Amino acid sequence: MNRRHLFAAAAASLALFAATGAHAQQTVKIGLILPMSGPFASTGRQIEGMAKLYMAQHGNMVAGKKIELIVKDDTGTADVTKRIAQELVVNEKVSVLAGFGLTPLALATAPIATQAKVPTIVMAAATSIITEQSPYIVRTGFTLPQVTAPLAEWAPKNGIKKVVTLVSDYGPGHDAEKAFKETFAKGGGQVLAELRVPMANPEFAPFLQRARDAKPDALFVFVPSGVGSAVMKQFAERELAKDGIRLIVTGDVLDDDILNGMGDTALGVVSSHHYSAAHNSPENKALVEAFKKSNNMRPNFHGVGGYDGMHLIYQALKKTNGDADGTKLLEAMKGQSWTSPRGPVSIDPETRDIVQNVFIRKVEKVNGELYNVEFATIEKVKDPVKAAKK
Amino acid sequence: MFALLSYFRPDTATAAGTLLAPVRWRPLEILFWLVAASLLWLAPSKVLLLNEIAILALFVLSLDLILGYAGIVSLGHGAFLGVGAYAAGLLGKHGFTDPVMGLLIAGAAAGLLGFVTSFLVLRGTDLTKLMVTLGVALILRELANKFGNITGGADGLTGVVMGPVLGLFEFDIFGKTAYGYSLTVLFILFYVARRLVNSPYGLMLRAIKGNSLRTGAMGVPTNHRLVTIYTIAAVYAGIAGALLAQTSQFVSLDVLDFHRSADALLILVLGGSGQLWGAVIGSIAFKIMYDYLAAITPQYWQFWLGLVLVLIVLFGKGGILGFVNSSREWLAHRLGKGAAK
Numbered sequence: 001m002n003r004r005h006l007f008a009a010a011a012a013s014l015a016l017f018a019a020t021g022a023h024a025q026q027t028v029k030i031g032l033i034l035p036m037s038g039p040f041a042s043t044g045r046q047i048e049g050m051a052k053l054y055m056a057q058h059g060n061m062v063a064g065k066k067i068e069l070i071v072k073d074d075t076g077t078a079d080v081t082k083r084i085a086q087e088l089v090v091n092e093k094v095s096v097l098a099g100f101g102l103t104p105l106a107l108a109t110a111p112i113a114t115q116a117k118v119p120t121i122v123m124a125a126a127t128s129i130i131t132e133q134s135p136y137i138v139r140t141g142f143t144l145p146q147v148t149a150p151l152a153e154w155a156p157k158n159g160i161k162k163v164v165t166l167v168s169d170y171g172p173g174h175d176a177e178k179a180f181k182e183t184f185a186k187g188g189g190q191v192l193a194e195l196r197v198p199m200a201n202p203e204f205a206p207f208l209q210r211a212r213d214a215k216p217d218a219l220f221v222f223v224p225s226g227v228g229s230a231v232m233k234q235f236a237e238r239e240l241a242k243d244g245i246r247l248i249v250t251g252d253v254l255d256d257d258i259l260n261g262m263g264d265t266a267l268g269v270v271s272s273h274h275y276s277a278a279h280n281s282p283e284n285k286a287l288v289e290a291f292k293k294s295n296n297m298r299p300n301f302h303g304v305g306g307y308d309g310m311h312l313i314y315q316a317l318k319k320t321n322g323d324a325d326g327t328k329l330l331e332a333m334k335g336q337s338w339t340s341p342r343g344p345v346s347i348d349p350e351t352r353d354i355v356q357n358v359f360i361r362k363v364e365k366v367n368g369e370l371y372n373v374e375f376a377t378i379e380k381v382k383d384p385v386k387a388a389k390k
Numbered sequence: 391m392f393a394l395l396s397y398f399r400p401d402t403a404t405a406a407g408t409l410l411a412p413v414r415w416r417p418l419e420i421l422f423w424l425v426a427a428s429l430l431w432l433a434p435s436k437v438l439l440l441n442e443i444a445i446l447a448l449f450v451l452s453l454d455l456i457l458g459y460a461g462i463v464s465l466g467h468g469a470f471l472g473v474g475a476y477a478a479g480l481l482g483k484h485g486f487t488d489p490v491m492g493l494l495i496a497g498a499a500a501g502l503l504g505f506v507t508s509f510l511v512l513r514g515t516d517l518t519k520l521m522v523t524l525g526v527a528l529i530l531r532e533l534a535n536k537f538g539n540i541t542g543g544a545d546g547l548t549g550v551v552m553g554p555v556l557g558l559f560e561f562d563i564f565g566k567t568a569y570g571y572s573l574t575v576l577f578i579l580f581y582v583a584r585r586l587v588n589s590p591y592g593l594m595l596r597a598i599k600g601n602s603l604r605t606g607a608m609g610v611p612t613n614h615r616l617v618t619i620y621t622i623a624a625v626y627a628g629i630a631g632a633l634l635a636q637t638s639q640f641v642s643l644d645v646l647d648f649h650r651s652a653d654a655l656l657i658l659v660l661g662g663s664g665q666l667w668g669a670v671i672g673s674i675a676f677k678i679m680y681d682y683l684a685a686i687t688p689q690y691w692q693f694w695l696g697l698v699l700v701l702i703v704l705f706g707k708g709g710i711l712g713f714v715n716s717s718r719e720w721l722a723h724r725l726g727k728g729a730a731k
Binding site for chain 1: 435532535543545564634640642644684685688691
């Protein structure tokens with residue numbers, strides 16, 4: 001045995017020692033990175049509240065391991081998100097990264113997930129391409145094409161043949177516009193005009209006027225959660241409904257967080273989405289009640305992404321018997337299926353995107369408050385963009 | 391020979407000596423850079439934050455050059471940061487992966503924009519300047535959003551690849567290379583800025599800031615001088631942006647956001663403007679406060695940060711540095727009195 005062999009043996013035993021050391025670690029840390037301040041703080045509040053609620057309900061011990069949640073505010077700025085993710089991986093040695101309120105925040109972190117082999121749960125950001133950026137990204141929120149396509153299918157069957165689309169001018173908006181147009185055309189519908197509103201300081205009046213001039217059966221709108229109130233208000237003020245133009249939207253516009261403040265102008269608006277606080281199931285009723293008690297607000301679709309994200313981490317840890325190795329956890333996450341408060345969901349093992357039911361809903365008054373009441377279900381919807389690529 | 395000697399041993403009795411006094415490096419300054427460099431080994435868990443501080447300090451330093459020394463107010467300094475970031479990011483994405491080369495090109499791109507827009511900015515009063523700089527930044531942001539096929543739009547620019555610095559140091563996940571690289575660039579540019587503001591040119595800028603009508607009457611080509619410093623500051627900000635893009639290997643629209651420009655202004659006021667060190671001290675204080683407060687209360691840290699800022703502005707005229715200087719003077723005064731008794 002020469003010196004080199006001795007050296008190699010020493011290194012190998014050291015590595016083994018390090019590996020067992022990591023194995024014996026009794027705490028599994030989850031780094032939750034969210035916009036907790038700034039314009040997207042409501043997303044952060046929802047997800048943080050839900051993650052903490054999940055841990056309060058299910059305890060912090062899984063498969064003999066103690067779960068520790070570390071919440072960080074990235075202010076919605078991409079380079080900060082990336083730096084925090086890096087610090088969490090390097091300093092805190094987190095086993096899972098989670099959160100991500102906006103698409104660029106998730107995209108900036110994708111290389112870290114790949115490099116460090118840390119499963120990264122995207123709970124809110126909804127552009128289709130995110131899961132393709134790293135094999136370690138899993139999504140428990142939704143993708144915009146996933147919730148848009150069912151609405152475009154429903155519309156032509158319900159007397160809507162000509163539509164003007166109105167979307168916010170950024171990634172998810174373009175996704176929604178494309179998904180709507182393609183699916184709508186298949187059903188024999190026709191898009192008369194595609195309008196894009198700037199993200200900053202949107203003024204909808206001129207766009208609504210152009211939509212009116214095109215004389216469609218309906219106006220399709222996607223804007224990110226929060227901007228929805230302005231659309232609803234101006235749609236009502238400009239009296240497009242009087243010209244026989246219906247309003248159909250993605251559920252982002254009628255976010256449960258702000259829906260009740262929109263007033264009666266929202267009544268009767270049809271939308272499609274994967275979650276409504278009014279979803280009729282025992283799981284959801286329990287969740288809404290618990291969340292109202294702990295956070296004093298309704299859960300919204302971002303919140304439920306956070307709740308299911310935590311559930312997925314717990315399930316995966318159970319499956320690996322508490323082994324928090326990144327690759328093993330990731331494998332354990334693929335193909336998981338469970339009954340979420342939003343209905344039955346599963347993780348597509350190929351795309352790592354969530355497969356879920358999408359609902360067509362209508363705004364109605366329930367017990368004096370406005371809710372999106374579901375009246376039709378499209379089961380097991382996959383992200384159509386990735387399905388089309390195959 | 392005589393001139394060289396007096397450079398090393400400035401004599402405050404003569405006019406030349408008074409001018410040279412601030413040029414000399416004080417022990418405290420040297421100590422600062424040594425500590426900053428040693429943190430690379432002493433605080434490996436904090437280098438990612440330190441990297442962010444170094445980049446921010448460079449950006450605020452560039453604002454100090456125009457605001458603190460030349461009196462040009464700006465609410466759109468982020469425009470140059472953004473141009474530098476996108477230039478460096480796009481270079482990295484399309485195969486030019488040498489960081490230093492990227493840094494220089496990004497600086498040049500931002501400098502070019504600075505030169506062109508300086509003619510707009512230098513017209514009119516302070517209020518007009520605020521509006522014009524703000525407008526330029528807003529236009530750039532919208533352009534970056536519209537040309538999504540080049541910049542990645544609101545999704546951000548992904549796929550930025552960076553080669554090793556000088557062909558030697560690979561960017562690592564711990565951020566060591568990133569910090570070493572950013573700190574070196576900050577040091578070099580700080581050194582240059584220090585020479586610049588203490589040169590006759592720098593003194594002339596301060597005179598223009600004091601009274602531009604009068605310097606004009608004395609035959610100083612005021613506008614020419616201001617165009618030069620505005621362009622230099624733009625190069626600095628562009629390099630800061632390039633560092634940001636290269637060390638995070640991602641560029642998103644928020645590099646052009648209004649809050650970047652506003653933060654820089656805030657930090658400069660916090661640290662103390664017109665003294666170069668104010669930019670560095672302000673950045674350190676701001677980021678450490680943010681990191682500390684946001685860890686305690688991720689939701690409400692802005693409130694506490696705001697409170698601290700208000701207090702500093704109320705009680706410490708001239709920011710942190712001003713506060714330190716005035717307390718030192720006060721202390722010296724008290725001690726001097728005591729000795730006299």
